[in-house]
Amino acid sequence: MISVQHVTTSYGRTVVVDDVSLTIADGGVTALVGPNGAGKSTLLKVIARLLQADAGVVTVADLDVARTAPEVLARRLAVLAQDTQVPVRLTVRDLVTFGRFPHTRGRPTAEDHALVEEAMAHLDITDLADRYLDEISGGQRQRAFIAMVFAQDTDHLLLDEPLNNLDMRHGAQLMQIVRDAADRRGTSIVLVVHDINAASVFADHIIALKDGRVVTQGPPQEVMVEDVLESVFDVPVRVVEVDGYRHAIHLSGRLARPRTG
Amino acid sequence: MSVSAPARTPATTGRAPRRAWLIVAIVGLVLLTAASVMVGVADQDWQILTTSRLPRTAAVMLAGASLAVAGLIMQLLTRNPFVEPATAGTMEFAGLGLVLVMLTLPGAPIWLRMLAGTAAALAGSAVFLRLISRLSRGDILGVPLVGLVLGGVVGAASTFLAYRNDLVQSLNAWLTGDFSAVISGRYELLWLSGVATVVAVVVADRFTIASLGHEVATNLGLDHRRAMALGMTIVSVISASTVVTVGMLPFIGLVVPNLVTRIVGGHARRALPWVLVLGAGATLLCDLVARTLRYPYELPIGLVVGVAGGLVFLVMLLRGFDRAH
Structure with a gap:
């Protein structure tokens, strides 16, 4: 379980996360959504101890993230931040193998190598294994980093905008992989999207933030509602159902004045 | 050299020739070592060998290998290919520490001077890191520029102090690398460099992980700040002991690691054997040239390293540096 209690974070004078308290149960996929500047990524970084909160406590699997030794936490919690720029010449396999570092401290066994190969196969990057990270595309690099956190094999996984840089096929593939990890391995996954x-199609639970506060949360059926989404995003929204899943359409100008006839 | 981006052969087939080349390089290093031991004005006898030739050869190899390692560590930690102890002001800070200790405690024993040099180099690294943290991230050339300016200012301060206090000779000895004065009993501090280098080899993975940035490093359970501190301490020990015993040697820490990471990549554990061998080998070669070009006289090795290193680096730059990093 992830527990966030009264967490406040600010950059300079701007409060980005404003006294947020929430709990995320074990298992399943949770999506953090909200407009730009809502504090989603900041909150995710605080949970992942990449950022120190000004106030409040975050625990993951009963470990206080601000006080637990980094290598202990790294075996329970993996996080992928948005920035996947690498100025150093490493191969894809090198990077994914570092996912095993928290477990091996640099001495990977045959079992670790097998997990690395499996993670690369999962993300469809086996044929890139020996390429350098600066020679492949942004989307391929993104998948290499995701393979790294999968190889880390933790029970909690946090992803900050994992769909960035990915085309439609790889985006859908990734969401399917995330779904599988939650369903088959029981990994608890939190992602900012x-x-x-x-979020509506792949998440079990959606948390909507706005101006650093939680506006609403619940299963997709409860959050994917026109007036809820309009109040979160400040834009006219139509919700339609396709194959049993709710989709929001937000072509604001047209939707504000529906065509007649 | 991978200027374009061809498809790579899989590691399983690519590693064997790579290892073969490393063996070739090691054989070359052994030959250079033998040459270094045999070249000299005096006739070969046991005493010359143990008091002069072997110590000199050891000093050259230690300085070259450890400076190359220091360069690699700095390049990983700052995520910038142009940073090394001579372009980040680290060497100049070590020199300033030495000047200061000679001013305040003229009769200070060598270990105290070494300590002062290391402490100053460490303080200098902290200043350098603080300064470059203000640069925008894409500013690859700004980082070494800041280092060079910092080194220039600190070097000028040292020179000023030295002129005022009649220490110019000592200062010159620290500023220009020279192995001609190395004899048994006057170079042993360099073994500290060797120890620091061994530590670097043992913890190499941490530097590679730190090079992935604070967030990825934290995710992998690495205390990023501690890794930075450890790396900079190693670099400072290497810089100070080199400056104290043989003086500044530019370019080794720049050219060798850049050449190696182009060929075998930036994974420190994989690059280090190459960096050690090529660092020692290149410095031995420069020293041999310095000793034989005007035989029986010697050129300062700093001159040879400057010309050779500068040329190699220029070629690397023109062949597309940004592809390699």
Whole structure:
């Protein structure tokens, strides 16, 4: 379980996360959604101890993230931040193998190598294994980093906008992989997504933030409602159902004045 | 050299020739070592060998290998290919520490001077890191520029102090690398460099992980700040002991690691054997050239390293540096 209690974070004078308290139960996929500047990524970074909160306590699996030794936490919690720029010449396999570092401290066994190969196969990057990270595309690099956190094999996984840089096919593939990890391995996954429809289709639970506060949360059926989404994003929204999943359409100008006839 | 981006052969087939080349390089290093031991004005006898030739050869190898390692560590930690102890002001800070200790405690024993040099180098690294943290991230050239300016200012301060206090000779000895004065009993501090280098080899993975940035490093359970501190301490020990015993040697820490990471990549554990061998080998070669070009006289090795290193680096730059990093 992830527990966030009265967490406040600010950059300079701007309060980005404003006294947020929430709990995220074990298992399943939770999506953090909200407009730009809502504090989603900041909150995710605080949970992942990449950022120190000004106030409040975060625990993951009963470990206080601010006080637990980094290597202990790294075996329970993996996080992928948005920035995947690498100025150093490493191969894809090198990077994914570092996912095993928290477990091996640099001495990977045959079992670790097998997990690395499996993670690369999962993310469809086996044929890139020996390429350098600066020679492949942004989307391929993104998948290499995701393979790294999968190889880390933790029970909690946090992803900050994992769909960035990915085309439609790889985006859908990734969401399917995330779904599988939650369903088959029982990994608890929290992700920040901009694509609210991806959240609707793949998440079990959606938490909507705005101005650093939690506005609403619940299963997709409860959050994917026109007036709820309009109050979160400040834009006119139509919700339609396709194949049993709710999708939001937000072509604001047209929707504000529906065509007649 | 991978200027374009061809498809790579899989590691399983690519590693064997790579290892073969490393063996070739090691054989070359052994030959250079033998040459270094045999070249000299005096006739070969046991005493010359133990008091002069072997110590000199050891000093050259230690300085070259450890400076190359220091360069690699700095490049990983700052995520910048142009940073090394001579372009980040580290060497100049070590020199300033030495000047200061000679001013305040003229009769200070060598270990105290070494300590002062290391402490100053460490303080200098902290200043350098603080300064470059203000640069925008894409500013690859700004980082070494800041280092060079910092080194220039600190070097000028040292020179000023030295002129005022009649220490110019000592200062010159620290500023220009020279192995001609190395004899048994006057170079042993360099073994500290060797120890620091061994530590670097043992903890190499941490530097590679730190090079992935604070967030990825934290995710992998690495205390990023501690890794930075450890790396900079190693670099400072290497810089100070080199400056104290043989003086500044530019370019080794820049050219060798850049050449190696182009060929075998930036994974420190994989790059280090190459960096050690090529660092020692290149410095031995420069020293041999310095000793034989005007035989029986010697050129300062700093001159040879400057010309050779500068040329190699220029070629690397023109062949597309940004591809390699």
